Amino acid sequence: MIQQLTSSRWSHVFTTIVIIAGMGVGFFLRDNALTEVRIYTDIQFGITAFYPAAWSVSSSTSYPFRARNLTERGFPTTIQITVQTVPDTISPRQVFDTLSLERLQTLASYNVISSPVNITLPDGSSASVVEYAYADSEADPFLERIPSIIRGQDVVTIRRGQAITISFLSDEKTYDANLSTFEEFLQRLRL
């Protein structure tokens, strides 16, 4: 009887250890998956970027790089790089103005919510940042959904006669939580 009680007690001790250790393995797997990055290289535009492994990457004629988190419900958090050939005399402010004029015609309730702020990129070059917001409605009219507010920021740097715009877009509700992913992306970006 005493042996049975002792065995039972050890059994519960082992089970508790297994539960705690198992959850620890779960956290380890989660951290590995969420912090895992993949490399993207574009020789034509000279871009080397590290993006979250779970995100989906695409490119087109209008942008050489776009990564989106398609696992999110609603608007997928997006990081996009666009490259435009510009005159050497152009300033980031003029690039922002051109972008704003385009977006005012295509995006609902587009609003710039901060004036350009100068920052220094990790490679030592200067860039300007502007924040903005707009209302995103479902493209398919049959899917009834209340429009969501999308908050974004553009980081513009001009080099080699090109205006490189790095855009970050996220649902306003998850913007702050996702901003660290964008900051990590900027830290590792090579242009």
Next chain:
Amino acid sequence: MFRSKTPALIEPPINGTNPRPYAPIWTRIITLVAIVSAIAGILSTLRLVSPALLTIPYANAVTVLLSLLPIIIWASLSIRQERSVSQPRVALLSIGFTAFLTTYTLVLPFIDRIFTTNQWLPLASAVDRILGYTFTVGITQTGVVYALVMLLAWRNHVRYRDDIIAYCITAAVGYTTAENLYFLSQYSSLLDAGATRFFSNLAVSVVSSLILSYGLTQTRFDRASSVIMPFTLIISAILIGIFTPLQSGLTSASLSLEPSVPRPLLGLGLALAIVVAGIAITNWLLTSAENRAREAETVAFMDEYS
């Protein structure tokens, strides 16, 4: 708490058999699974045969009712059966409702926000998904069922092997019902899709709890090795880890250029196969263990008086 109508006396043996003073558990489990699977099967068949029949008023309210069905059926069966025996399982209600409330308010938000499985598991490879679900959802669910039985029943309310099965299944039913309601609070669902999902949740919960209860009975009533209990807990978690991605993979429409549609009956069939096989295997294991113990008791009794 259940209050028995009959006095706490054990009935005398009839025709050489020893009548049990506690309610049977396996018929209750089979009845629960049969009713929920039949409803899911009927609704899924209606979707394929005549979808217009599923366009009913208050469909959302009916879906919520379907999500609550496991605990409603289990509670009504338990109350009816436990009241008719001399030694009812008095901790059933407290375990069921504690499992339901704890899961809905603490466990599922913890899985959703801390493990954030939706952010990294859906796009992972097959092996990573199985491992991921095993060590997040699986280990948490089995851990909750184990903890509730240990805290609320183990010391004072476990008298027979069937008691452990009853308490484990009750905790699992409470967990499943909370899981169903939590799903509806996050997503909208069609009637048939919801019913299929609710049955799948119930099927995997029932089987994993039966495996867990085998480990607990071995620990409590047999001189089993102290690694049996953690081993059965891991097997339960792995079952949940395998079933979760397999179920969604089989049910969802395939991603191809050809036209494809969701296959709810395939998912339903898988859940049914798992629950039938699970009940059959665990029933055989638990019955064999009980028979062995009874034979050992008889031999000991004969040795003592010979």
